[in-house]
Amino acid sequence: MSRLTPPLPKFLRPAPPRPGYNGGGPEATPGNGDTPPGGNGEQPGTIEQLRDGAAESGTQVVGWLDERSGASPLLRGMLYRKVPKGTNWFYTLGSATMFAFVSQAVTGIFLAMYYEPDTSRAYESAAYITHEVFLGELVRGMHKWGSTVMILLIFLHLARTFVFGAYKYPRELNWLIGVVLLVMTLAMGFTGYLLPFDQRSFWATVVGVNIQASAPVIGPYLADFLRGGAELGTTTLARFYALHMLLIPGLLAALIGAHLYLVAKLGTTAPPWLKAEKKELSRHEL
Amino acid sequence: MADKPKKTSAPSSPYTADRGAAGAFEGETVTRRRFMTVNALSIGGIASAAFGLPALGFALGPLFTDGVPNAWQDVGEEADFGTSSYVPKVINMQPAAGDAGKTTIYVRKFDPELDTANEDLPYVAITSRCSHLGCAVRYVAASQRFGCPCHGGIYDFEGKVAGGPPVRPLDRFHTRVVNGRVEVGERFSLNSKLERFAPRDPSSHLDGLWQYLYPPRPST
Numbered sequence: 001m002s003r004l005t006p007p008l009p010k011f012l013r014p015a016p017p018r019p020g021y022n023g024g025g026p027e028a029t030p031g032n033g034d035t036p037p038g039g040n041g042e043q044p045g046t047i048e049q050l051r052d053g054a055a056e057s058g059t060q061v062v063g064w065l066d067e068r069s070g071a072s073p074l075l076r077g078m079l080y081r082k083v084p085k086g087t088n089w090f091y092t093l094g095s096a097t098m099f100a101f102v103s104q105a106v107t108g109i110f111l112a113m114y115y116e117p118d119t120s121r122a123y124e125s126a127a128y129i130t131h132e133v134f135l136g137e138l139v140r141g142m143h144k145w146g147s148t149v150m151i152l153l154i155f156l157h158l159a160r161t162f163v164f165g166a167y168k169y170p171r172e173l174n175w176l177i178g179v180v181l182l183v184m185t186l187a188m189g190f191t192g193y194l195l196p197f198d199q200r201s202f203w204a205t206v207v208g209v210n211i212q213a214s215a216p217v218i219g220p221y222l223a224d225f226l227r228g229g230a231e232l233g234t235t236t237l238a239r240f241y242a243l244h245m246l247l248i249p250g251l252l253a254a255l256i257g258a259h260l261y262l263v264a265k266l267g268t269t270a271p272p273w274l275k276a277e278k279k280e281l282s283r284h285e286l
Numbered sequence: 287m288a289d290k291p292k293k294t295s296a297p298s299s300p301y302t303a304d305r306g307a308a309g310a311f312e313g314e315t316v317t318r319r320r321f322m323t324v325n326a327l328s329i330g331g332i333a334s335a336a337f338g339l340p341a342l343g344f345a346l347g348p349l350f351t352d353g354v355p356n357a358w359q360d361v362g363e364e365a366d367f368g369t370s371s372y373v374p375k376v377i378n379m380q381p382a383a384g385d386a387g388k389t390t391i392y393v394r395k396f397d398p399e400l401d402t403a404n405e406d407l408p409y410v411a412i413t414s415r416c417s418h419l420g421c422a423v424r425y426v427a428a429s430q431r432f433g434c435p436c437h438g439g440i441y442d443f444e445g446k447v448a449g450g451p452p453v454r455p456l457d458r459f460h461t462r463v464v465n466g467r468v469e470v471g472e473r474f475s476l477n478s479k480l481e482r483f484a485p486r487d488p489s490s491h492l493d494g495l496w497q498y499l500y501p502p503r504p505s506t
Contacts (some may be wrong), residue, residue: 206419207421210488211419211489213489215486216499217501220502224349228428229348230503233382234383
């Protein structure tokens with residue numbers, strides 16, 4: 001396993017002892033991460049020693065964390081994993097979607113600092129964000145348009161996966177997780193649409209909930225659950241806010257983690273136009 | 287460990303000692319490992335259910351409770367309404383929600399020559415919620431019909447479906463007259479024969495076999 005992973009990059013390797021410092025002893029090894037540089041009981045060292053210590057401090061912090069967490073094999077496996085020949089820009093659509101999610105999460109958290117989920121205050125607080133808060137229009141705009149961008153990116157990512165045949169064995173589970181992620185992102189769009197509580201979002205939600213009510217047998221119950229009662233009102237707004245803020249984003253983040261884990265574990269596929277060159281090479285790459 | 291062959295030869299014995307479990311007591315039928323596993327899982331399950339079930343009931347509660355009944359709301363004097371056309375009025379379906387609970391209704395006087403059902407209600411108060419998906423319908427006096435802008439649902443003067451996707455007539459409200467003023471109360475739904483039903487969501491059928499696929503709220 002360790003032979004398959006590439007060696008540590010140069011800046012993470014412990015520096016070899018330098019001649020002429022630390023008393024020149026060959027056994028004085030500063031690289032084990034435990035002895036602070038220039039700390040072998042002598043006077044505070046020369047300016048060169050301090051400079052070396054400062055230069056190594058980053059390595060030492062990383063080493064301290066790595067020794068206690070064992071993170072570097074995981075990170076190395078993730079970041080230096082092999083990708084097939086022919087990997088191209090289309091393969092970045094998944095990362096782009098995740099970046100859109102992170103952007104939605106960050107702007108959403110800050111919007112929640114000003115937004116009030118109350119039928120009498122929701123519209124006013126949303127208008128306050130847009131018109132009064134410093135950069136409020138920008139942050140709200142990023143959240144609003146970012147949601148559309150995220151859904152567009154998801155569909156492009158889905159189309160890439162489908163056209164490249166990347167959903168086939170052994171990646172079916174990742175396709176299924178991706179479908180759930182798609183549905184939950186659409187649910188984020190649906191629940192978030194109500195929150196400004198203007199005429200458009202109110203009536204769009206009325207119609208959206210009634211579309212779900214049109215399902216036989218479970219439809220009326222589903223609609224009652226979403227509205228929190230027979231009529232769309234105060235409980236509906238609080239409900240949508242909780243779903244939009246807590247339940248769906250938590251599930252989304254967890255499933256994105258599972259999605260990424262499977263990508264790292266199974267690797268990506270080569271583009272369909274690329275033929276395998278040799279038997280053993282292809283076994284390595286696939 | 288020593289009597290592994292014995293373990294495989296007599297797997298059906300109820301006693302752990304006979305099955306060759308390490309450290310078995312005499313007369314013991316369940317290994318302590320299995321006992322602890324079952325215990326830990328059941329206690330964990332009970333503890334999770336103890337907060338999970340109430341939380342679930344908390345979230346699903348509104349399915350099984352009656353909403354706040356609509357108080358009778360004044361919509362104007364008797365003289366305001368005739369039999370030949372509807373007058374739009376605004377009532378609040380959800381006073382707790384403030385302005386968001388307001389909705390437009392269309393009101394006219396009961397016409398014995400035209401109306402064949404619901405004779406007990408002195409006024410006909412029709413909702414503006416389309417029975418297809420809940421968009422706001424508008425009464426067009428020139429054609430004496432209600433039209434929905436979303437998907438082209440059309441209703442005739444009585445609120446019966448005249449065209450488009452709606453599945454049942456427009457809902458109505460109970461009406462009464464108190465001291466010469468018209469008051470509007472609870473909403474009710476109607477089937478194509480204008481028979482009354484408990485209020486339903488838009489898109490719920492009330493005719494034929496379809497009605498059994500769209501159950502009423504459990505409490506009604």
